[in-house]
Amino acid sequence: MNRRLLAVAGALVAVALLFAAAVAANPTLLIAGYETTTVEAVDGETSDSLATVEARVADGLAKQYVGLSETDALAADEGMLFVHDETGEHAYVMRGMAFGLDIVFVAPDGTVTEVHEAAPESRPYTRYRGTGRYVLEVPRGWSERNGVDPGDRLVFDLD
Numbered sequence: 051m052n053r054r055l056l057a058v059a060g061a062l063v064a065v066a067l068l069f070a071a072a073v074a075a076n077p078t079l080l081i082a083g084y085e086t087t088t089v090e091a092v093d094g095e096t097s098d099s100l101a102t103v104e105a106r107v108a109d110g111l112a113k114q115y116v117g118l119s120e121t122d123a124l125a126a127d128e129g130m131l132f133v134h135d136e137t138g139e140h141a142y143v144m145r146g147m148a149f150g151l152d153i154v155f156v157a158p159d160g161t162v163t164e165v166h167e168a169a170p171e172s173r174p175y176t177r178y179r180g181t182g183r184y185v186l187e188v189p190r191g192w193s194e195r196n197g198v199d200p201g202d203r204l205v206f207d208l209d
Contacts, residue, residue, distance in 0.1 A: 084113065087206045089131060089186060094161070094201040101196035103188055105131040107208065118187055119146035129188040133208065137183040143175035144168050150190030155180030160203040165193045 084106035091100040108114045108130055118130050134140060142153050147170040155164040164180030167190055186204060193199070 084108070085209075087131060087208060089129065089204050089206040091162075091196060091198045092203050092205055093197075094199075094203055100198055100202065101127075101192070103127050103129040103186075103192075105129040105186065105206070107131050107133060109133040109208075117142075117145075118151070121148075123149055124189045126189060126192070129186055129192075131206065132185040132187070134183050134185075137181070139179060139181050140185060141177040141179045142166075142168075142185060142187075143177055144170050145175060147171075151187045152190055152193045153178045153180070154186040154188065154193060154198065154204070155182040156184040156186060156204050157181070158183045160184075160205055162198060162200050162202045162204060164200060165198065167191065167193075 086104055086106055088102060089105045090102045092098065093100055104127060106129075108117060109132075114132055114134075117132070118124070132140075137158050140155070144151070150167065150169045153166040153168055154162055157163050163182050166178040166180070168176070168178050169190070184204070
């Protein structure tokens with residue numbers, strides 16, 4: 051009986067180690083799928099619409115860790131919206147990225163607080179810092195092409 055119990059325990063440990071190795075090699079295994087939302091950028095002074103993107107919502111730790119690093123490319127009207135539990139200073143890096151991004155930090159009321167243009171890079175990674183509750187990642191140059199600057203607002207609906 052003890053040998054059978056040890057064999058079962060050993061098999062469970064082996065399965066757990068294999069799963070951990072698979073997740074370490076491909077963290078997207080932890081992600082069942084992304085909700086999406088439409089994000090509209092509006093001028094902070096005139097409320098004119100500047101641009102619209104369809105964004106995947108990264109609202110959990112696994113989704114935020116993976117981010118867009120497993121994405122080969124984004125269309126001009128695609129992005130990812132990171133939703134943090136609290137407003138604060140956050141830092142983003144370009145780990146595993148094949149293309150450049152604009153990293154747009156956003157306050158809880160939707161006001162853009164900081165915009166960074168980030169290029170893909172290898173270690174050591176540059177930390178792109180900003181303050182907010184949300185972060186929108188879009189193709190590099192999107193903010194400049196559409197005139198999105200700090201003080202403008204992002205409008206979106208999260209259920």
